[in-house]
Amino acid sequence: MERPLTQNIKADGTYCTIDEYRRNGGYEAARKAVQEMESQQITQTVKDANLLGRGGAGFNTGMKWSFVNISNPNEQRYVIANGDEMEPGTFKDRLLLEGDPHQLIEGMIIAAKALKASQGFIFVRWAYKKAHQTIQKALDEAYQAGFLGKNIFGSNFSFDLHLHTSVGRYICGEETALINSLEGKRANPRAKPPFPQISGLFGKPTIVNNVETYCNIPHIIKNGPVWYKALSRSSEGGTKLYGVSGRVKNPGLWELPLGVTVRELLFDYAGGMQEGYKFRGLLPGGASTDFLVEEHLDTPMDFASVAKAGSRLGTGTMIVLDDQTCPVAFVHNLIRFFANESCGWCTPCREGLPWVEKILEKIERGEGTEKDIDILRFHTKYLAPGNTFCALAPGAMEPLQSALKYFIDDFNRHIHEKKCPWKK
Amino acid sequence: MITIYIDGKPYQVEEGENLLRTCIKLGIDIPYFCYHPALGSVGACRLCAVKRYRDANDKNGRIVMSCMEPVSDGMMVSVNDEEVKNFRAAIIESLMTNHPHDCPICDEGGECHLQDMVVKTGHTYRRFEFKKRTFKNQYLGPYIHHEMNRCIQCYRCVRFYTDYAGGKDFGVTGAHNKLYFGRFEDGPFESIFSGNLVEVCPTGVFTDKTLRSHYTRKWDLTHAPSICNQCSAGCNIIFGERYGQVRRVLNRYNEAVNGFFICDRGRFNYEYINNKDTRITQSYVLGNPADSATVLNTLRNVIATNKVAAIGSSNSSVEANYLLQQLVGKENFYADVVAEDWEVLKTIKSILESNTVKVLSIKDIEKAEGVIVLGEDIYQTSPRLALAIRQSIRNKPLRKAQKINLPAWHANAVKTFIGHDRGPLFVAHTEANWLDEISEKTFRKNTSEIEQFAQAIVDHLEGKTLPQDTAQEVKYIIDALTDCRSVAIVSGTCLKSKKIVELSAKIASLLQSRNIESGIYYVVPKSNSMGMAILAEQSMDKLFGSSTPENIILLEPDLVFTDAIKSMLASCKNIIVLHHSRTAITEMANILVATGTIAESEGTLINAEGRMQRYFSVMPPQENVVAAWKWLSSLLGNNTFDEILIKISSDIPLLRRITEVAPDASYRVNGMKIPRQTPRFSGRTSMLAHKNVHEPKPVDDKNSPLSFSMEGTQKNSELGLMSFYLMPGWHSVQATNKLLRELDQVLNARSAGIRIWNS
């Protein structure tokens, strides 16, 4: 099985230096893109590979790039890597940032060439201190090698890439809030349209892609879309970093063909549930995705299939709920996070999430009523996509609305027994 | 025009607007918070939600924010769809989870947009049962009270204070549901536009402290349309009165002048009207209190038997000045300025009159793509104009935004897209000033250097060769202005330079001849300096020194008490002063005549651009106090206000249209006068209960179409006669927006005033 994304990642936790990276063929794709390929050709290749964005929304990357008008050579354009990764349960970009920073840099150089962008930023979560160091080291190495800066690979193409360490808010991962934050403004999302491809960083055409997304680019350029698509078990191209956390025997992160099933991940890779714990459900792609349960175990973990099962592939890192954890407390914990991370821009999210949080806490305390369930259900519709300014609040409602569907008996037990049945 | 369908009904509407504004204009109510016509749309509050349908087959539709949707041909929306109505009610329910609901003790109560929106959306029952978040309030200076718990986080205040008015000492901090709108620490606001927060904020977070010090609910205030007399901009305001006291000033919308905003000087400088210590409430003859018959007889005697000189007032009405001039004769009437100022003022007047260059309004300047300021500290001398110049720098970059289909109302997207890009603004002045930081280039020069600089611009435009360094400087400016669609040259009397004034006009006309729409605006010293320039034929310094008169009348003098004035007055035999407040000059009067302030009289002021605007009294003056024009009219044959206007109109060609500025006293709607009081005005019987429990007959105002009562209706009356903004369901100043359709068209209607020239 090919594992292009993680092939250079070492078990001892040290990062793959530029020499090691180049020994394995690193920067050959960037050289090829910069020296031999036209911008449109790169974009077309990425589009053909059907690489879907790994930040959660699963939008075709090449398609996104094609929306940028690259005809004006004097216009400033930007590429940005989204390494904010504050989605609870998600730790895939961290591995790539800490373990193989040059892969990301190479991907961004190729993207910059495709978009004729002369400036780029790697936006990294505040808490990822180790990643800050590895990225900075790798940037220095790449500059020294002449892969970044003026006239890279001896061409007339120049590209500067900078590390930006975030201040540690979940909303900074939302691409337009990220851009505002990068500009030094409050991290509130922006209204779309205009999309960042038209008016992004400092009002200039900008592409924001997830770290993992960029890491796929060198391999696509090097080996072509046909090879890339063949990596996958589904029509969506490539491999994917999948993670499993919760009370499983072997929690971890694996690079696997897109489309492995939930069951394979859970049992073959994560080793199934720990002794004494039973499986109840899981959030397939981070905290802002709907629960999947027993009946969904054979769902392939690709964007289309998980959507069909009523959830989202999201970041592809699942959180498992076991039978000895209270689902109400589980959801409450997540909502507390989301309520705190609401940026405060729009009414339904800013005021709705704290209310939901208070009600869940009340139910958990054993003081909930039937009416409270109504109010919770009401919020799952009220905070629907389109009703709020950005996707944070609808994302926050996904675990809640599915918990109300699959675990409603547990909510009701709290109400009728006037206590949390899981509390001794 | 395009067709859109709202709840199945077709409407012809203008392209390019957002749906919310379009609906407001059509008279279709959609609740909203964060939208503001001057601040644009940001989509934050989510209250303006409507349903949008893909096409006629789409039965479900989806919820969209009407403030963020550009109208497009064939667009189908529903405002009344059940789901979206429930959504809007839910927004209110959300906001009310943290709102203290303290209306009875809130100064905003009765004129609160939040109250209106709660009622409008039909949210009535509280389901939220937890604790509300609370904040500490800040001390924000003497004018504005802060009550953060009432905040509904619409972001209007920051958007006004920082984005629109360029303030730096106020902002939003915090996140999630703990957002704080305040300063970085306690202390007075730095911006001279801070008072607008009172109107911009849709709740009771920012309220007027001066009103608070003698609080009255809106419905209990008697209001009248007036004009600010604190500078030459001529902003339109509303006075609110109760118990014979002015209790507050509000902005009165005038599209061509102040739009939605005034400055703090205009809003908070009214306490002199109520000041018992300084008001003159009684006339005196030779130090003795005198009734009006005595005053009039004494004056008649003095005038009949002596030659009397008179100094008018650039802060008093055209009518009062005109009558004074009639009384003493043109040759004995003097402007209240000295020669060097008079010459500049006269020059300005003759340029404006010459019809050789376009005379701009404040609105025109707000729309200009390029501005040059020559020798005037606008922020100090005409704050509202400075605010307009601040908006103008967006216009040129806005053109680029249009290219990517970004409408101007898409506020934050435009702000981002424009970034630090700004249109050309050049400021040449002797001192650092507020506009420096947003100007493309600032020139710090002394007066004669500014004159040379202006001359160099003229020379360059006339194709003359200039010395190397000046040539570069000037070429840079002209190049920057050359691809502007419209350019404003702003100057004024501040540096007392006739040259700068003349050269400004020349620059404007030379630019105009290059097919750049150009015009001028001159800031003049006072609220009716232009009226004075039109009426008077000489300046008061002629009275200094050897030609000191024996008898002199001063009309409401607002003069710097210079040695020259002091010694002139010292040698006069009779000093007759008509005034409302004590000053050093009134102390010297041997005949002191008590007049009403602007709040107690009616009149016309002519602003810097030559716009005649009418103000009306908000209250009858106290016993023994009479409006200056009435005193003077009594000496001249007792004409009514309208008769005086007719005389002025036939006497002074430039003021021919003064009769058209507002409807005359016979104007009626449904046979009734237009009320100064709201339909909810209370306490009429009890107000004077300490004297008599009995509803007094309202004072009959013979000189205006307004009544001192609540009878009658503002509906269908002329906009310039509107004493307050109040519509069914709209009790706050937001009711102004209900007039949007009318307001958009007022530019040339008389409610915007009547321009003397170039109108």
Ligand SMILES: Cc1cc2nc3c(=O)[nH]c(=O)nc-3n(C[C@H](O)[C@H](O)[C@H](O)COP(=O)(O)O)c2cc1C
């Ligand atoms: C609340 C919120 C948080 C997000 N956080 C992240 C994040 O941490 N990392 C990320 O790559 N994308 C995040 N996204 C998605 C980004 O907005 C954006 O879609 C993504 O970076 C695009 O990259 P892709 O096309 O490569 O997936 C977040 C979205 C939302 C609404």
Ligand code: SF4
């Ligand atoms: S949904 Fe939440 S995070 Fe997104 S803009 Fe609204 S308040 Fe901010």
Ligand code: SF4
């Ligand atoms: S203080 Fe007023 S204007 Fe500012 S956000 Fe709060 S409610 Fe809106």
Ligand code: SF4
């Ligand atoms: S700008 Fe001038 S006219 Fe307008 S409110 Fe201020 S002082 Fe009054």
Ligand code: FES
């Ligand atoms: S008015 Fe449209 S979202 Fe606030």
